[in-house]
Amino acid sequence: MAYKRQFYPGTTIPAVNRRRYLDPKQNLKKLRDIAMDDVVRIMGHRNPGEDYKSIHPPLEEGKEPKCPVRELVEPIEGAKKGDRVRYIQFTDSVYFAPISPYQRAWMYLSRFRGLDTGTLSGRQIIEMRERDLEKLSKFLIDSETFDPALTGIRGATVHGHACRLDENGLMFDAWQRYIWDGRKKEVVYVKDQVALPLDRKISVGKPAPTSELLKRTTIFSAYTGGVDMRDDKEVTAYGIRIHKLRTLAGYQPFNVKGV
Amino acid sequence: MTGAKTTKTTYAGTPLPEVKVFTERLLSAESTEKVLNALIILKHVRQINICGETLPLTVKSGPNTGIPVNHPERKVIKVGDNEIELTKLVGGFYVELNGDADVDATVEEIRKVCDKLIKTGYSLEVGRYSKYRPTLTDTLRC
Numbered sequence: 001m002a003y004k005r006q007f008y009p010g011t012t013i014p015a016v017n018r019r020r021y022l023d024p025k026q027n028l029k030k031l032r033d034i035a036m037d038d039v040v041r042i043m044g045h046r047n048p049g050e051d052y053k054s055i056h057p058p059l060e061e062g063k064e065p066k067c068p069v070r071e072l073v074e075p076i077e078g079a080k081k082g083d084r085v086r087y088i089q090f091t092d093s094v095y096f097a098p099i100s101p102y103q104r105a106w107m108y109l110s111r112f113r114g115l116d117t118g119t120l121s122g123r124q125i126i127e128m129r130e131r132d133l134e135k136l137s138k139f140l141i142d143s144e145t146f147d148p149a150l151t152g153i154r155g156a157t158v159h160g161h162a163c164r165l166d167e168n169g170l171m172f173d174a175w176q177r178y179i180w181d182g183r184k185k186e187v188v189y190v191k192d193q194v195a196l197p198l199d200r201k202i203s204v205g206k207p208a209p210t211s212e213l214l215k216r217t218t219i220f221s222a223y224t225g226g227v228d229m230r231d232d233k234e235v236t237a238y239g240i241r242i243h244k245l246r247t248l249a250g251y252q253p254f255n256v257k258g259v
Numbered sequence: 260m261t262g263a264k265t266t267k268t269t270y271a272g273t274p275l276p277e278v279k280v281f282t283e284r285l286l287s288a289e290s291t292e293k294v295l296n297a298l299i300i301l302k303h304v305r306q307i308n309i310c311g312e313t314l315p316l317t318v319k320s321g322p323n324t325g326i327p328v329n330h331p332e333r334k335v336i337k338v339g340d341n342e343i344e345l346t347k348l349v350g351g352f353y354v355e356l357n358g359d360a361d362v363d364a365t366v367e368e369i370r371k372v373c374d375k376l377i378k379t380g381y382s383l384e385v386g387r388y389s390k391y392r393p394t395l396t397d398t399l400r401c
Contacts, residue, residue: 156321166285176330194321
């Protein structure tokens with residue numbers, strides 16, 4: 001029996017957005033255009049224009065052992081060239097950031113190839129071959145899943161996702177990697193993701209107003225303006241069903257009949 | 260911090276009334292300075308403690324451990340006659356009142372100050388939120 005792929009239940013705004021972000025057939029909106037060199041600077045793994053360092057010879061040299069899986073899977077560009085594995089990490093504020101870490105994991109694995117991702121309470125890391133990671137990072141920073149004020153690019157000391165925002169509406173950052181430019185009304189990066197000061201400031205644009213964020217977010221919240229998850233009956237039923245199956249049958253939910 | 264010459268918490272020994280002002284947004288050093296200076300001159304305010312998110316002096320983890328953070332909000336502010344290095348992005352004030360204070364009248368004065376100076380919103384409660392006599396921790400810190 002062939003199943004049609006489903007993504008997420010529910011009818012409320014966060015549920016619809018979750019479905020949209022997860023579905024690889026839906027294009028993410030591009031809201032800004034940050035130069036690739038600037039993305040590379042913020043990531044801090046290499047200088048713009050510098051060659052990629054490699055950890056093994058290019059695959060085309062043909063020194064790989066014979067393996068049916070290797071033959072089956074098309075390697076991504078960075079793997080072909082033998083690039084290092086590098087990382088980028090996003091932190092998402094609970095105050096209606098466009099996306100939250102758990103949906104990031106779902107979205108990454110649903111849309112992209114060749115990455116490893118890890119979910120923590122307020123942050124989401126992507127590990128990937130360097131040249132592919134840079135392209136993916138630019139794509140994510142330019143897309144609607146990024147908000148300059150509520151999404152942080154933070155390699156370490158990510159604390160801030162659950163803190164109150166500051167007076168300018170920016171998520172708290174103890175390392176002050178980005179600041180508010182009051183004249184331009186924009187968010188400006190002054191440090192890379194591990195707090196090394198940048199040679200020059202990099203603007204990532206204007207934050208979205210709260211009214212727009214409430215339409216873009218995937219976060220259910222009882223906080224003012226948000227959608228309480230309990231108000232979406234289908235989402236609630238889905239959560240309860242998973243909880244019940246896990247409680248009754250652990251990792252063998254197929255053994256529970258009639259639920 | 261107090262209206263006297265010290266920035267150390269002093270314990271009254273009895274549970275005096277305390278007003279908790281909790282801001283909706285974390286305040287800048289400039290706003291914090293204004294609020295503290297407006298509160299400290301109120302007649303029945305005995306002591307003000309602040310809370311918020313700590314701003315570290317140096318990077319404590321990652322490949323750049325040890326380099327200075329230089330956070331623009333970590334700076335010296337002037338409260339009354341005291342110069343104080345603010346180490347937090349402040350999100351709350353615990354205003355302890357004197358034993359002889361008219362609590363309702365003082366709370367109204369505090370509310371007026373907050374309405375004027377905390378533009379991003381706040382909540383205000385009266386109760387007792389912190390300890391009023393030294394405990395073992397204070398002994399260990401000495």
